Amino acid sequence: xxxxxxxxxxxxxxLIIICLFSVFPFYFxxxxxxxxxxxxxxxxxxxxxxxxxxxxxxxxxxxLGNAFWNxxxxxxxxxxxxxxxxxxxxYGFQIYRDKGKDTLMGLLLLSMMVxxxxxxxxxxxxxxxxxxLDTTMGFILPTISxxxxxxxxxxxxxxxxxETVQAARVDGLGEFGIFFRIYVxxxxxxxxxxxxxxxxxxxxxxLWPLIIMQSQDSQxxxxxxxxxxxxxxxxxxxxxxxxxxxxxxxxxxFFTQQRRFVEGVLGSVx
Numbered sequence: 001x002x003x004x005x006x007x008x009x010x011x012x013x014x015l016i017i018i019c020l021f022s023v024f025p026f027y028f029x030x031x032x033x034x035x036x037x038x039x040x041x042x043x044x045x046x047x048x049x050x051x052x053x054x055x056x057x058x059x060x061x062x063x064l065g066n067a068f069w070n071x072x073x074x075x076x077x078x079x080x081x082x083x084x085x086x087x088x089x090x091y092g093f094q095i096y097r098d099k100g101k102d103t104l105m106g107l108l109l110l111s112m113m114v115x116x117x118x119x120x121x122x123x124x125x126x127x128x129x130x131x132x133l134d135t136t137m138g139f140i141l142p143t144i145s146x147x148x149x150x151x152x153x154x155x156x157x158x159x160x161x162x163e164t165v166q167a168a169r170v171d172g173l174g175e176f177g178i179f180f181r182i183y184v185x186x187x188x189x190x191x192x193x194x195x196x197x198x199x200x201x202x203x204x205x206x207l208w209p210l211i212i213m214q215s216q217d218s219q220x221x222x223x224x225x226x227x228x229x230x231x232x233x234x235x236x237x238x239x240x241x242x243x244x245x246x247x248x249x250x251x252x253x254f255f256t257q258q259r260r261f262v263e264g265v266l267g268s269v270x
Contacts, residue, residue, distance in 0.1 A: 029247070032240030040236040050237060058238040063216065064245070067224040070213075071203055072249065074220065078140040078202040079195050085145045087191065090153025091183055095165060105154070108147040116207065124211055134218040142208060143201070149194055156190040156264070157183075192257045193264025200250050221246045 032040045035048035058064055093101055123142060132138035160183065168178045184191065206222040213219060219227075225246065228239050254261065 026247075029240055029244055032236060033244045035237060035240075037234070037236040040240065051241075054237045054241045057235065058241055061238070062224055062227070062242075063219070064224070064242070066217065067219045067221050068245070070218055071221040071246075074136050074139045074209075075199050075202040075249075077136050078143060079198045081140055081144045082146065082149060082198045083191060083194055086149035086194070087153045087184075087187075088179065089145065089150045090155075090157055091179060093150070093154040094157035094160070095162065105151070108150060112147045120207070120211060127212060133212055134215050138212050139205075139209065140202075143198075143205075149198065152194060153187075153190065156187060160186060189260045189263035191264070192260035193262075196254055196257055196261050199253060203246075203250055 028045070031045060031047055033054060034051040035044050036050050039048060039050075093105060119142075127133060127138050127141075132141070164182060164186075165178055168182055173181070204222060205220075206226070209220045209223055210226075213223065221242070225239070225242050228234065228242060
């Protein structure tokens with residue numbers, strides 16, 4: 001075996017070890033959902049027979065269906081609204097010519113340096129006065145337009161053929177018609193990548209729902225998981241089960257749209 005083969009084997013062994021370390025938390029999470037709390041504390045690494053008991057306990061103690069529906073509804077509404085607003089903004093930044101658009105984009109990117117913690121108090125006061133507490137609209141408004149998504153769509157639009165827009169205008173197609181009938185189908189991978197990122201951020205959002213969702217009826221999955229650890233003792237079996245249930249939608253979305261996600265990310269940096 002020569003040095004090149006030895007280096008190749010060492011590289012693959014290293015990558016396998018890294019993959020095992022990456023997958024292990026998910027494995028332990030799923031295994032924990034099938035075991036008792038005491039077995040999880042002991043570090044049991046094998047599947048148990050306590051899954052259905054954990055499901056019954058979780059369904060009895062918390063409003064799992066209500067929290068899951070709230071998270072799904074809020075995440076979907078946030079994703080659709082953010083894609084519509086940010087894609088229109090990114091399209092406009094790239095297609096239309098204006099001397100001040102680069103300055104405006106710079107200001108938008110500069111806003112990313114402001115931490116959300118600095119905005120929580122004024123946002124809460126505004127939303128409280130507008131009577132938007134415990135509402136989906138209150139959930140999605142702070143993230144309906146983000147500098148990151150606008151910049152992402154603008155960069156992806158650099159590869160969009162401007163000649164197509166000009167030809168459509170000559171044929172009499174309106175600006176919104178060009179956007180929805182030409183731009184959206186061509187940029188479908190970019191929309192898929194942006195949808196995955198936006199949905200995952202909205203689904204896993206904890207800090208803002210903790211502030212604005214003040215009733216049990218509006219509780220989301222991250223808040224439900226936090227509530228399971230708030231008592232004197234924690235049942236790690238139902239905690240692992242709830243975390244597993246919370247992880248499933250994002251995993252399904254990513255693996256079903258993985259190819260488009262990669263295409264969209266690669267297209268945004270060309």
